[in-house]
Amino acid sequence: MKNETSLTEIIRFKSLESTNDEAKKIISTLSPEKPVWIIADKQTKGRGRGQNIWISEIGNVYCSVALPILFDTKLLPLLSCSSSIAVFDCVKKYLPNTEKLKIKWPNDILLNDSKLSGILIENIITNVKNYSIVGIGINVAHSPKNLSHETICLNNICERKVDLEDVIDSLVKSFNKNLLHIYKNDTDFLINKFKTNSWRYQKNIEFKLNDKVIEGKIVDFTNDFEIIVQTDKKTEVFNSGEVSFNY
Numbered sequence: 457m458k459n460e461t462s463l464t465e466i467i468r469f470k471s472l473e474s475t476n477d478e479a480k481k482i483i484s485t486l487s488p489e490k491p492v493w494i495i496a497d498k499q500t501k502g503r504g505r506g507q508n509i510w511i512s513e514i515g516n517v518y519c520s521v522a523l524p525i526l527f528d529t530k531l532l533p534l535l536s537c538s539s540s541i542a543v544f545d546c547v548k549k550y551l552p553n554t555e556k557l558k559i560k561w562p563n564d565i566l567l568n569d570s571k572l573s574g575i576l577i578e579n580i581i582t583n584v585k586n587y588s589i590v591g592i593g594i595n596v597a598h599s600p601k602n603l604s605h606e607t608i609c610l611n612n613i614c615e616r617k618v619d620l621e622d623v624i625d626s627l628v629k630s631f632n633k634n635l636l637h638i639y640k641n642d643t644d645f646l647i648n649k650f651k652t653n654s655w656r657y658q659k660n661i662e663f664k665l666n667d668k669v670i671e672g673k674i675v676d677f678t679n680d681f682e683i684i685v686q687t688d689k690k691t692e693v694f695n696s697g698e699v700s701f702n703y
Contacts, residue, residue, distance in 0.1 A: 464490065464492075464628060465488070465490060465491070465492045465493065466492075466493040466495060467482075467492060467494050468495050469494070469495070470498075471497060471498050471499070472500070472518075473500050473501040474499055474501050475495070475496050475499060475518055475520035476520045476576060476589050476591040477501075478520070479494050479520040479521070479522040479589040480578075480580070482494065483522050483580060483587050483589070487585060489524060490524065491522065491632075492522040493520070493521050493522075493628060494520045494522065495518070496518045497518075498512050498513065498514045498518065499512035500512070512593075513598045515596060515598055515620065516593065516595050516596045516597060516598055516620075517592065517596055517620065517623055517627065519592050519624070519627070520589055520590060520591040520592070521588075521589070521590040521592075522587060522589055523535075523590060523635075524586070524587055525586035525587060527639050527641075528641075529586060531638050531641065531643075533680045533682075534637075534638050534643060534680075535588055535635075535638065536562045536563050536575070536681060537646045537647065537650050538634040538635055538637055538638055538646055539563060539575050539577065539590050539592070539631065539634070540559045540562065540564075540650065541634050541650060541653075542627070542630040542631040542633070542634040543563075543573050543575065543592060543630070544559055544565055544653060545633075546594075546623065546627045546630040546631075547565060547572060547573065547610065550613075550614055550618055550623070551567070551610075551613060551614070552613075552614065556568050556569075558653055558654065558656075559650060559653050559655060560654075560655040560656075560701075561654065561655070561677070562681065563575040563577075564655075565594075566655055567608055567613065568608065569606065569655075570599075570606035570608035571595075571605055571607045571608070571701075572594065572595055572607075572608050572609070573592065573594040573595065574592075574593050575590065575591065577589065577591070578591070592627065594610070594623060594627070595607060595608065595609035595610065596618055596620055596623055597617075597618075597620070599612065605701035606701075610623070634646070643679045644679075647677055647678075647679060650677060650681075651676070651677055654677070655699070656674055656699065657674050658673065658674060659673060659674065660672065661673065661674055661685070661699050661700065663683075663685055663694065663697055663698070663699055663700070665694060665696065665697035665698075669700075670685060671688075672686050672692070673685065673686045674699070675691070678693065682695045683697075683699070
């Protein structure tokens with residue numbers, strides 16, 4: 457598979473415990489000057505947000521980008537926004553109908569309210585160099601079962617076998633394209649595109665923050681990619697937490 461540009465390196469593995477963990481090793485030992493994609497056919501200890509396990513059967517996309525942060529760290533929250541848009545743009549080209557393709561804040565990709573893709577971002581901030589690790593999983597051939605929410609995969613949606621290598625190639629291109637908006641400080645473009653495709657925007661939700669559940673309506677997103685929730689009593693702004701799948 458050809459790299460999208462000479463500024464991107466791609467490393468392939470048959471199996472890894474976790475692509476994010478491998479990215480940490482590469483950052484620690486090599487201190488890469490350009491983005492490095494780590495792609496595995498399967499993971500044996502894949503992780504999602506919090507304590508969630510990412511089930512990793514062969515046939516889906518499992519990858520992480522070890523990304524040197526070459527932009528102002530004040531813009532770092534936008535990386536979650538640009539990454540989710542990148543995956544959104546990547547998968548929509550394979551879908552016969554994209555009307556119900558949405559992004560659940562901060563970065564789950566849903567179709568018909570079922571999870572198609574997830575993203576886990578971990579940052580390494582030091583006095584010397586700063587990195588982000590963007591872990592991305594896309595359900596291509598398999599949709600995990602026995603989870604607390606519904607899942608879906610591209611093959612079932614398209615009723616055909618979607619080429620895995622084509623999805624990876626499309627993802628790399630889309631990620632690089634949307635990352636440029638951060639370098640250009642094009643915050644309005646990213647936030648507006650996210651808002652346009654946001655799941656349950658201007659609708660009632662349950663918002664989970666640690667052990668607390670807040671009921672309200674998503675009314676907007678800030679330029680720092682915070683979610684604004686209107687409850688019965690007040691408007692609250694959050695930079696962490698999770699919108700519940702339960703609808």
